[in-house]
Amino acid sequence: MSKSFSRRDFIKLAAAGVAGTFLAACKPKVVEKVVKETVVVEKEVTKEAPPKKKQVRILLSSWAVGEIPFDRTAREFNSTRDDCEVKVQTTFEGWDTKVIAQINEGKLEWSAAGILTPFLVMYKWVKTGMVQPMEEYINASKQEGADQVLTDMIETIKEDGSFEGKFYSLAYSFENITFNWRVDYFNAVGVKEAPKTWDEWLSACLELKKWGAKDQIYPTAFAGALWTDVGALICAATDKPYTEEGLIDWKSQAMIDSLAFYKKLIVEEELTPPHGTDGWLDAYYSGKVASVQAQSSRGVWGQNAFGTDKVATSPIALKEKGIANAGSVYWGNGVAILNKAPYPQEATDYLIYTMGPQNLDFQKTVIKTGKTPIYNSAYEKIIKGDPKFGVYRWMVEMLENVKKSVPAPRNNYYTIQHTMFKKHIVNFTEKGSTMSPEEVAELIYKDSKEEIAKQKA
Amino acid sequence: MAEPRMQKVDQVRAQGKAAVVKAFVGELKTVRQQGWGNLWGYFFIAPAIIMYIVFQAWPIIRGLFMAFSDYRWLLPETHGLAGFNGLDNWIEMIHDKTFWRSLGIAFKFTLLFMPFTLFFSLFVAVMISKVQHPVAAAVYRVIAYMPVVLPTSVAMLVWAKLYDPKFGYLNVMLQKIGVKNPPNWLGSPKTALYAMTIPTIWSRFGYWTLLFLVGIYNINREIYEAALVDGANGWQQFWYVTLPLLKPVFTLVLVLGSGVVSATVESMALFKGTSGGPAESCLTAGVYVYRTAFIHGDMRMGYAATMSLFLGIINMIITAIVFKTMRTERA
Numbered sequence: 001m002s003k004s005f006s007r008r009d010f011i012k013l014a015a016a017g018v019a020g021t022f023l024a025a026c027k028p029k030v031v032e033k034v035v036k037e038t039v040v041v042e043k044e045v046t047k048e049a050p051p052k053k054k055q056v057r058i059l060l061s062s063w064a065v066g067e068i069p070f071d072r073t074a075r076e077f078n079s080t081r082d083d084c085e086v087k088v089q090t091t092f093e094g095w096d097t098k099v100i101a102q103i104n105e106g107k108l109e110w111s112a113a114g115i116l117t118p119f120l121v122m123y124k125w126v127k128t129g130m131v132q133p134m135e136e137y138i139n140a141s142k143q144e145g146a147d148q149v150l151t152d153m154i155e156t157i158k159e160d161g162s163f164e165g166k167f168y169s170l171a172y173s174f175e176n177i178t179f180n181w182r183v184d185y186f187n188a189v190g191v192k193e194a195p196k197t198w199d200e201w202l203s204a205c206l207e208l209k210k211w212g213a214k215d216q217i218y219p220t221a222f223a224g225a226l227w228t229d230v231g232a233l234i235c236a237a238t239d240k241p242y243t244e245e246g247l248i249d250w251k252s253q254a255m256i257d258s259l260a261f262y263k264k265l266i267v268e269e270e271l272t273p274p275h276g277t278d279g280w281l282d283a284y285y286s287g288k289v290a291s292v293q294a295q296s297s298r299g300v301w302g303q304n305a306f307g308t309d310k311v312a313t314s315p316i317a318l319k320e321k322g323i324a325n326a327g328s329v330y331w332g333n334g335v336a337i338l339n340k341a342p343y344p345q346e347a348t349d350y351l352i353y354t355m356g357p358q359n360l361d362f363q364k365t366v367i368k369t370g371k372t373p374i375y376n377s378a379y380e381k382i383i384k385g386d387p388k389f390g391v392y393r394w395m396v397e398m399l400e401n402v403k404k405s406v407p408a409p410r411n412n413y414y415t416i417q418h419t420m421f422k423k424h425i426v427n428f429t430e431k432g433s434t435m436s437p438e439e440v441a442e443l444i445y446k447d448s449k450e451e452i453a454k455q456k457a
Numbered sequence: 458m459a460e461p462r463m464q465k466v467d468q469v470r471a472q473g474k475a476a477v478v479k480a481f482v483g484e485l486k487t488v489r490q491q492g493w494g495n496l497w498g499y500f501f502i503a504p505a506i507i508m509y510i511v512f513q514a515w516p517i518i519r520g521l522f523m524a525f526s527d528y529r530w531l532l533p534e535t536h537g538l539a540g541f542n543g544l545d546n547w548i549e550m551i552h553d554k555t556f557w558r559s560l561g562i563a564f565k566f567t568l569l570f571m572p573f574t575l576f577f578s579l580f581v582a583v584m585i586s587k588v589q590h591p592v593a594a595a596v597y598r599v600i601a602y603m604p605v606v607l608p609t610s611v612a613m614l615v616w617a618k619l620y621d622p623k624f625g626y627l628n629v630m631l632q633k634i635g636v637k638n639p640p641n642w643l644g645s646p647k648t649a650l651y652a653m654t655i656p657t658i659w660s661r662f663g664y665w666t667l668l669f670l671v672g673i674y675n676i677n678r679e680i681y682e683a684a685l686v687d688g689a690n691g692w693q694q695f696w697y698v699t700l701p702l703l704k705p706v707f708t709l710v711l712v713l714g715s716g717v718v719s720a721t722v723e724s725m726a727l728f729k730g731t732s733g734g735p736a737e738s739c740l741t742a743g744v745y746v747y748r749t750a751f752i753h754g755d756m757r758m759g760y761a762a763t764m765s766l767f768l769g770i771i772n773m774i775i776t777a778i779v780f781k782t783m784r785t786e787r788a
Contacts, residue, residue, distance in 0.1 A: 010496035010497075014500075124756075216623060273623065278621075278643070279623060279624065282618060282621055283623065412754050416753055419732065419753065423733075426646060430645075455757075
């Protein structure tokens with residue numbers, strides 16, 4: 001121990017340091033008080049001091065901000081409001097954990113967050129207390145178009161954005177599983193329209209197989225997720241794809257038929273990439289895939305790559321003509337108001353200003369990115385009404401399709417079923433596989449039930 | 458100063474375990490007698506201690522508690538002390554077939570990854586060490602290290618394209634040389650684990666190469682000269698001089714590379730999520746833990762913590778074995 005610096009000296013110094021730190025920490029509050037007082041005085045004398053604006057922070061996925069000009073609409077919105085300033089920020093790694101931690105501490109800095117895919121994450125967002133219902137804020141909003149938001153919205157999209165009867169997720173567009181096809185390739189084999197039934201799909205693919213053999217073109221493909229593959233096929237085979245316990249109806253005849261058709265395309269006729277999906281996207285961009293069952297935006301990706309006249313998007317083929325069906329799997333790309341948000345009303349106002357049915361420029365931008373609008377009026381005014389948007393006429397069919405679609409059950413089982421689907425489907429679609437549709441359905445169902453049994457929520 | 462102390466330590470060790478314990482207690486008393494020491498020391502290490510407590514010690518303590526609780530992220534009533542469930546998670550883990558299968562896959566992956574990476578990194582390090590021209594050696598070092606700098610997700614994306622069953626460079630080349638049905642590398646359960654191992658070796662061997670190079674550069678040249686005078690050829694120099702003197706580096710790379718939770722990031726990047734590859738053939742223990750904690754259902758972080766703790770214990774045992782078997786005077 002140094003004699004020139006005793007233990008007592010050290011404690012004194014440390015205490016002085018702590019006191020200094022404490023004073024420094026207090027300093028901003030003192031400044032704030034002075035500013036407040038100054039504002040009051042200036043108001044009395046000059047009446048010109050600008051009031052402090054509410055900082056409304058909104059978190060959005062980077063892909064959405066890259067695709068849609070949310071930043072620009074925030075600037076426009078800010079110019080119309082004196083009381084608040086919206087700032088759009090892209091989500092970051094672990095953002096949801098941070099949001100929940102801040103909610104628990106009562107110091108949340110953001111007011112809204114997205115993009116929310118309801119059938120996959122809504123349950124989680126609501127149960128963790130991350131989001132709150134927004135209907136009240138929509139009704140209270142004085143923003144132009146606020147009164148039409150819920151009345152003009154496609155009914156099934158509203159259902160998709162709701163949980164236990166409350167509306168949580170305001171979407172800017174929706175996506176559904178569609179049949180995205182190369183018009184030029186199909187025309188080359190004499191097919192002028194998208195196949196309406198599974199038989200038509202199969203026969204067109206058989207022709208395409210012969211036609212494209214030399215260039216190694218796959219007649220068709222699947223995007224590889226449960227909701228793009230058999231999860232969508234079952235919707236085209238029955239109007240009741242889900243069971244009362246909230247699962248896909250794996251044991252139904254419709255599912256067995258869907259799996260059998262799936263295997264026929266992949267294994268028996270070899271019309272797809274291996275397992276229906278391996279490397280499909282690269283092949284698609286290389287012009288080596290004639291059609292793919294995937295979300296509608298994939299069709300627009302194809303149009304961007306090859307031209308609007310080369311790729312078309314149509315509703316998925318039905319099992320049989322005239323069969324009762326559940327449309328397709330679909331979801332809204334939503335934004336939700338965070339629980340205990342500092343400025344929920346202002347955030348809602350901004351979302352309505354930007355994404356509401358009255359903002360036709362925004363709706364046009366959405367359409368141009370290949371995303372389908374969620375308001376009935378957008379179809380009438382823009383897609384049907386504006387000749388410049390004739391190329392997006394296919395979206396009207398999507399509107400009709402989604403109107404009859406059944407929302408996936410509001411629970412957290414879809415992800416579990418997706419995992420089990422991925423686990424077993426490879427053995428089912430492996431070349432030479434003798435596994436029957438009943439067997440694979442039973443395996444997926446059994447494993448899903450076992451995993452669900454481990455959950456309590 | 459250090460050598461007489463080391464001699465003293467060796468003397469105590471030689472007297473047996475009781476003497477070691479006695480000496481340790483004596484050391485503790487000495488520290489206590491010294492009082493607080495120089496108090497400035499505490500001041501200077503305070504930031505590091507605080508950081509350690511916040512970012513290391515607390516998560517470890519929290520994780521330990523969670524491993525004995527039914528903590529589910531979606532259910533607030535399971536958080537905190539209310540979630541304590543004793544050994545239930547451990548009993549579930551013992552009966553969890555998917556966990557044991559994923560642990561087996563992780564071991565298999567480690568057994569594939571370790572020897573190849575060791576061989577390649579040592580080989581490249583020795584080759585680079587033989588390059589006399591300093592600029593050329595630097596260029597080779599940079600080239601060997603480049604894959605380490607590349608983010609794993611980007612590297613795996615590139616490899617996924619190389620492995621494409623029909624249009625990937627690998628299969629196109631195989632077809633050019635007459636292979637009629639090249640494998641579906643990432644799509645088949647038979648090949649997926651091997652296909653995942655190759656990019657992992659590629660992305661990590663540069664780091665090990667650098668460690669070996671540092672070890673080789675630190676070997677005294679005079680030892681090689683002495684070996685040369687004794688008539689040792691190149692191979693004998695490598696076998697009897699380089700390898701034994703690289704033992705500390707071997708210890709380090711074996712400890713770094715033997716983690717059974719390895720390949721978590723690679724699997725998730727290659728197969729775009731927690732599916733674990735075709736028919737879960739690449740579902741390593743790390744991916745399974747991640748899926749349990751962050752993807753499925755209630756997000757069972759308590760059970761995931763149990764599995765993580767178990768993996769941590771396995772890693773500790775492996776590390777202990779490595780230290781025991783590779784122990785030298787220097788390491």
